Amino acid sequence: MVLLALGIALSGLGFAKNALSLPAVAEEEKPLVLLTEAAHPPYAYLTDKGEMVGFEIDLVNAICARIKRACVFKHREFDRLVPSLLAGKGDAIVSSLDITDERREKFTLSEPYFRMPALFVARKDEVPKELTPEALAKVSIGALRDSPYASLAEARFPNSPLSTYPTQIEANLDLAADRIDLVIGDEMSLRDWLKTAPEASCCVAAGRVEDPDRVAGEGFAVVFRKEEDGLKQKFDAALKDLRADGTYAAIARKYFDFDPL
The missing domain is CATH 3.40.190.10 (Periplasmic binding protein-like II)
Structure with a gap:
């Protein structure tokens, strides 16, 4: 009887030990x-x-x-x-x-x-053949004020006049009105504007803007x-x-x- 009781006690200890180890397994599987x-x-x-x-x-x-x-x-x-x-x-x-x-x-x-790519949009009749800093020298660019895309335009195209706007739509409207030559912004928003805005019929995507230094994030x-x-x-x-x-x-x-x- 003593041996039997001892065996049961030891078995109980073993069970308790296993029970204590269960949370670690559950932690991995939860x-x-x-x-x-x-x-x-x-x-x-x-x-x-x-x-x-x-x-x-x-x-x-x-x-x-x-x-x-x-x-x-x-x-x-x-x-x-x-x-x-x-x-x-x-x-x-x-x-x-x-x-x-x-x-x-x-x-x-x-x-x-x-990563949200940066996109240039231009009027259909004035799409640049190249989007290099040299090709865009003196080409005016519009961007959202204090945005990473304004920083990218400033860093990549230092010889391009940069105008910044309180909203992206204001930059887009200036492009449509022929007051600037290009707008830069996030690709998704600009493509949505091109698809849905009546005034965007003037314009097309001109191409992505290279950002090797991740200026735009x-x-x-x-x-x-x-x-x-x-x-x-x-x-x-x-x-x-x-x-x-x-x-x-x-x-x-x-x-x-x-x-x-």
Whole structure:
């Protein structure tokens, strides 16, 4: 009886030991919680049925499938994203956050998963044959004031007169009215203007603006807590694979008329 009782006690200790080890396994297997402000189509937004959809949703779901982790998205207002991450209420933020030096100091950032190309738009009868600094010397350019695209125009085309405007539409209207020769801005917004605005019938896309020094920004990154470098490495490797096998391009084509990387 004593031996039997001792065996039961030891078995109980073994069970307790196994029970104590379970949370570590569960921690690895539990879904990753991804925080986003689902109010910005086409990146992340809610349908009429309350379903969260968009480019970032599709892309990160594909990344999660590659790293074999279940992922769930949780909506947060923009000013609650960072506090929620730091409070442990999510594992990462996926919400069109730019890569900046300040964010690098405070967080671990993924490799960029989206870059907004800069585009030149010109009037149909005055499209430049080349978009080099030499070819555009003395060609006037309009841009949104204090935007990265204004900085890009200033850096890349120092001999081109630059006019800046409170809004992009004001720059576009000056182009349509023949008061400037080109406008520069983000490709998605300008292509949308070309497709939808009546006054844009005057104009066409003249071509992308090269930005080798990333003056207009490095792009969007997934934001992790500082200690989550291991998770960042998994996300980066999965993104690289999605780029290589064409999955990234297929997802991007659902939402954009251009390759965002």
